[in-house]
Amino acid sequence: xxxxxxxxxxxxxxxxxxxxxxxxxxxxxxxxxxxxxxxxxxxxxxxxxxxxxxxxxxxxxxxxxxxxxxxxxxxxxxxxxxxxxxxxxxxxxxxxxxxxxxxxxxxxxxxxxxxxxxxxxxxxxxxxxxxxxxxxxxxxxxxxxxxxxxxxxxxxxxxxxxxxxxxxxxxxxxxxxxxxxxxxxxxxxxxxxxxxxxxxxxxxxxxxxxxxxxxxxxxxxxxxxxxxxxxxxxxxxxxxxxxxxxxxxxxxxxxx
Numbered sequence: 405x406x407x408x409x410x411x412x413x414x415x416x417x418x419x420x421x422x423x424x425x426x427x428x429x430x431x432x433x434x435x436x437x438x439x440x441x442x443x444x445x446x447x448x449x450x451x452x453x454x455x456x457x458x459x460x461x462x463x464x465x466x467x468x469x470x471x472x473x474x475x476x477x478x479x480x481x482x483x484x485x486x487x488x489x490x491x492x493x494x495x496x497x498x499x500x501x502x503x504x505x506x507x508x509x510x511x512x513x514x515x516x517x518x519x520x521x522x523x524x525x526x527x528x529x530x531x532x533x534x535x536x537x538x539x540x541x542x543x544x545x546x547x548x549x550x551x552x553x554x555x556x557x558x559x560x561x562x563x564x565x566x567x568x569x570x571x572x573x574x575x576x577x578x579x580x581x582x583x584x585x586x587x588x589x590x591x592x593x594x595x596x597x598x599x600x601x602x603x604x605x606x607x608x609x610x611x612x613x614x615x616x617x618x619x620x621x622x623x624x625x626x627x628x629x630x631x632x633x634x635x636x637x638x639x640x641x642x643x644x645x646x647x648x649x650x651x652x653x654x655x656x657x658x659x660x
Contacts, residue, residue, distance in 0.1 A: 408592055409435040409458070409479075409560065414467035415617070416453055427453050429617030430467070435560070435594060440586065442595045442603035445613030446653060451596040455562050458594070459483050484558035488565045490549040492537040498524070498548050499533035505556035523551045526588075527581065543574040547581065554585060561586070563595045567602070579606060579633040587631065600653070604628070604645045605636040612652045622652055 416428040427450040435441050443451050456462040458469065460478020468475050471482070492501045499520055506516035524530055527547050537545055546566060553561060563582075567575040583606065586593055597603050603610050607626050614621035626645060630636040 406437045407434050408437045408439070408472065410470045411454075411458070412468050412470070414454075414457060414464045414469070416450070416457065416462065416464050417617075426617035428457075428464070429615060429619050431613075431618065431620060433611050433620050433623060435592060438586075438590055438592055440593045440595070440606060440608045441611060442597055442607040442609075443611045443613065444597060444600060444603050444649065444653065445618060447598070449613045449616070449618040451613065452564060455485070455564055455594070455596060458560075459485055459562060479560060482559045483562050484553035484556060484560070485562045486549055486553045486564065486566045488568055490537070490545040492545060492548060492552075494537050497534050497536055498529065498540070501537070501548055502551050502555060504552060509556065520551075520555065523555055527551055527585075541574075542570050543578055546570065546578055550578075550582065550585065554589060554591070557589075559592065561591050561593045563593060565597055566595075568597070568599065575602075576633055582606070583631060583633065600646055600649045601637070602633075604642055604649065605633045610645075610649060612649065614652075624649065 412432050414428055414431040417424050417426045431454065443454065445451060453462065457464050458479055460480035463477065469478065470476070471479060499517070502520040502523060503516050506519060521533065524533055527550070529544065529547060532540065532544065537548070540548070567578050570578065579602065585591070595603070595606065604626060610624040610626060611620055612622045612624070613619070624645065628636050628639045628641050630639055636642060
């Protein structure tokens with residue numbers, strides 16, 4: 405598998421008037437082409453800080469990022485960033501929200517509209533293009549947010565707990581939508597999640613963070629060849645990975 409992105413010895417501290425807080429302490433890991441990497445770790449370990457550095461929204465204090473073998477400052481313009489909150493503009497319709505990125509890219513209006521409608525049809529939202537976000541369910545809003553992330557054709561999707569606020573049934577459905585989209589559009593994904601279940605079901609690899617400041621404790625290769633998140637959870641290997649990752653994070657699980 406060809407290497408796409410490498411973080412090498414990334415360190416980051418934040419400074420206040422009274423003290424300095426070390427968040428990342430020499431973080432190193434790789435992301436391959438069409439990889440699906442989940443990052444897990446205890447609360448406050450700097451997972452979102454990593455995303456902001458990759459996206460070019462923050463500069464590391466030391467260390468380097470290489471992309472396709474070249475050192476870069478950040479991947480601004482090459483990533484799509486999807487967060488827990490959908491951040492849809494309430495005054496814009498579904499179609500207008502989806503068309504935001506093509507508008508910013510100065511795409512001709514009719515081409516942008518046709519492209520947006522194709523995405524809405526693909527994701528089962530045809531007929532809702534003129535609806536406003538307040539009229540949609542949480543799952544539908546997140547589908548719109550995912551389309552808005554994909555439509556600009558980013559090289560890498562950064563997903564910061566995008567389904568954590570949803571009920572379990574909706575989350576399973578959107579996980580399946582996500583995996584189908586990743587396969588269809590040949591995307592590379594980095595997912596931040598607190599949900600070990602989700603990390604195992606979706607990922608090819610899981611990066612475990614530990615310590616303060618954070619470092620990579622372990623990287624797990626997930627050998628579950630299932631395209632369905634439900635199928636992955638039923639795979640014979642699933643339970644083993646789940647319990648190993650719980651142990652890495654010192655989470656106590658009760659054996660049945």
